[in-house]
Amino acid sequence: MESILGIDIGTSSLKVMLLDSELGVIGVEAKKYDVSIPQTGYAEQSPELWWEALLYCLKELQKKYLEEYKRITAIGFSGQMHGLVMVDELGIPVRPAILWMDQRSENECMEIQQLLSLKVDMEETLHNRIFTGFAFPSLMWIKKYEVENYNKIYKIMQPKDYIRYKLTGMIGTEVTDASATLMFDVGKREWAFRVIDKIGLPRNIFPDCYESMDIQGKVTKEASIITGLNENINIVYGMGDQQAQSIGNGAIEEGLIICNIGTGGQISTYSETDRYDKNLRTHTFCHGIKKAYTIFGAILNGGMSLNWLKNNILEESNFENLSKMAEEIEAGSEGLIYLPYLTGERTPYMNPKAKGMFFGFRLSHDKRHMTRAVMEGVTFALKNSLKLLEGMNIQSRKVIASGGGASSPVWLQMQADIFNKEVQVCQVIEQACLGACIIAGVGTGIFKDVKTACDKFVSYENQIYKPNLEAVEVYEKLFYIFKRLYRSTEDLL
Numbered sequence: 113m114e115s116i117l118g119i120d121i122g123t124s125s126l127k128v129m130l131l132d133s134e135l136g137v138i139g140v141e142a143k144k145y146d147v148s149i150p151q152t153g154y155a156e157q158s159p160e161l162w163w164e165a166l167l168y169c170l171k172e173l174q175k176k177y178l179e180e181y182k183r184i185t186a187i188g189f190s191g192q193m194h195g196l197v198m199v200d201e202l203g204i205p206v207r208p209a210i211l212w213m214d215q216r217s218e219n220e221c222m223e224i225q226q227l228l229s230l231k232v233d234m235e236e237t238l239h240n241r242i243f244t245g246f247a248f249p250s251l252m253w254i255k256k257y258e259v260e261n262y263n264k265i266y267k268i269m270q271p272k273d274y275i276r277y278k279l280t281g282m283i284g285t286e287v288t289d290a291s292a293t294l295m296f297d298v299g300k301r302e303w304a305f306r307v308i309d310k311i312g313l314p315r316n317i318f319p320d321c322y323e324s325m326d327i328q329g330k331v332t333k334e335a336s337i338i339t340g341l342n343e344n345i346n347i348v349y350g351m352g353d354q355q356a357q358s359i360g361n362g363a364i365e366e367g368l369i370i371c372n373i374g375t376g377g378q379i380s381t382y383s384e385t386d387r388y389d390k391n392l393r394t395h396t397f398c399h400g401i402k403k404a405y406t407i408f409g410a411i412l413n414g415g416m417s418l419n420w421l422k423n424n425i426l427e428e429s430n431f432e433n434l435s436k437m438a439e440e441i442e443a444g445s446e447g448l449i450y451l452p453y454l455t456g457e458r459t460p461y462m463n464p465k466a467k468g469m470f471f472g473f474r475l476s477h478d479k480r481h482m483t484r485a486v487m488e489g490v491t492f493a494l495k496n497s498l499k500l501l502e503g504m505n506i507q508s509r510k511v512i513a514s515g516g517g518a519s520s521p522v523w524l525q526m527q528a529d530i531f532n533k534e535v536q537v538c539q540v541i542e543q544a545c546l547g548a549c550i551i552a553g554v555g556t557g558i559f560k561d562v563k564t565a566c567d568k569f570v571s572y573e574n575q576i577y578k579p580n581l582e583a584v585e586v587y588e589k590l591f592y593i594f595k596r597l598y599r600s601t602e603d604l605l
């Protein structure tokens with residue numbers, strides 16, 4: 113009997129799962145943290161915050177499950193994507209990490225796009241549009257505005273790579289997160305040095321890049337003393353949170369669509385063919401399963417919209433109250449529509465200037481309508497992504513809902529009604545952590561392959577949320593208005 117640890121460095125919290133390789137989940141610990149907003153449009157987190165959160169979770173797991181903790185033989189990772197961590201020669205972060213939701217690099221995005229060719233560089237090599245919050249433009253911003261910090265950079269990396277480095281003492285990255293920096297050749301699975309040279313970034317700050325299920329190393333003596341983890345534990349590179357949660361949701365075949373509502377929100381699928389939206393409104397990145405890809409549309413304020421409503425507007429104490437309020441109102445929120453573009457939007461508009469909006473207030477509306485409208489607006493925004501994926505001939509047989517948003521039954525029914533698809537959820541709630549455990553187990557040979565591990569650990573709740581035809585009709589009409597609202601106000605942004 114051996115145990116595996118799966119670590120997910122989320123945007124709102126860090127979560128750690130302890131999994132028994134035969135029996136399944138033993139326990140999960142989580143530690144919340146904040147996104148720091150030093151000024152409007154900026155979003156940062158100190159890498160030390162993630163490390164402290166990890167130490168807290170490990171301590172709790174060790175306290176509760178000492179025997180199983182001692183049996184850990186492998187560790188895997190999942191992490192928030194696109195962010196930029198920069199360390200100096202001593203491995204110390206030169207400044208807080210710039211996160212995926214950061215919008216400071218709008219000008220740098222335009223400058224990069226002017227230097228790159230649309231066809232060869234962006235379409236054929238990167239497969240993605242240059243957008244704020246991705247490591248590439250964030251790095252160009254640092255180069256321009258924080259020269260002192262820029263000159264200190266020894267290596268750049270992604271959030272989970274930093275935490276893995278703290279455990280192994282070794283710097284390195286892997287294909288899923290590297291492809292999400294926008295400086296990576298997605299088809300060739302290697303750094304896009306031709307593009308990097310064109311922009312004038314030094315090649316030596318890019319860490320060596322490996323496959324996601326390769327073993328990087330073992331726990332250092334120093335990390336072992338601090339964490340109580342055995343020095344012999346094998347540490348596997350891991351994946352970005354989209355790819356990890358797709359494994360934890362069992363979505364390793366085409367036809368299954370994942371609707372993840374975390375801090376952001378994504379509609380994603382696994383693909384064995386290298387496809388990308390010709391207008392670059394969606395993302396195509398490497399999957400950690402060799403030769404596969406993940407294709408998805410991403411919205412910037414999924415769960416964050418509800419969080420904003422809860423904290424800044426309604427001053428409610430918990431999400432369960434919000435779900436109760438939403439349940440009291442009929443589908444369509446009596447005509448109230450919410451656009452969730454609080455920090456701009458990626459799919460489908462790729463517009464950092466997009467703004468949030470409520471439309472259609474009447475005297476009869478109250479906070480319950482606002483709550484329901486926020487959940488509906490987030491789901492409409494995700495439907496835009498679903499439509500784009502379908503337009504790329506991607507099958508969408510069934511939707512698997514995941515992330516914090518999937519813990520709300522009223523939101524799950526809304527997904528079924530707005531997408532007009534059956535929706536199911538997994539029995540294991542922390543799918544990205546489970547994905548991280550599976551990656552570690554496959555990488556170290558505990559499991560034969562990803563499919564075998566998914567067959568063993570991924571199962572769905574019996575309840576299937578089926579589309580309610582009346583609600584489907586209401587939502588079809590509102591979805592049309594939802595899209596018109598952005599288009600009609602675009603020139604005012």
Ligand SMILES: Nc1ncnc2c1ncn2[C@@H]1O[C@H](COP(=O)(O)OP(=O)(O)O)[C@@H](O)[C@H]1O
Nearest residue numbers: 122123124125374375415418431515516517520
């Ligand atoms: N009980 C709930 N009902 C509705 N939404 C919820 C509930 N619990 C969490 N959420 C949503 O999930 C979000 C957090 O999701 P999570 O997957 O934990 O985020 P991340 O991985 O980005 O840290 C919250 O911002 C909130 O919108």
Ligand SMILES: O=C(CO)[C@@H](O)[C@H](O)COP(=O)(O)O
Nearest residue numbers: 123192193212374375376410
């Ligand atoms: O931005 C993306 C994908 O493009 C996410 O993968 C982020 O990593 C955030 O995920 P959540 O924390 O919102 O789940």
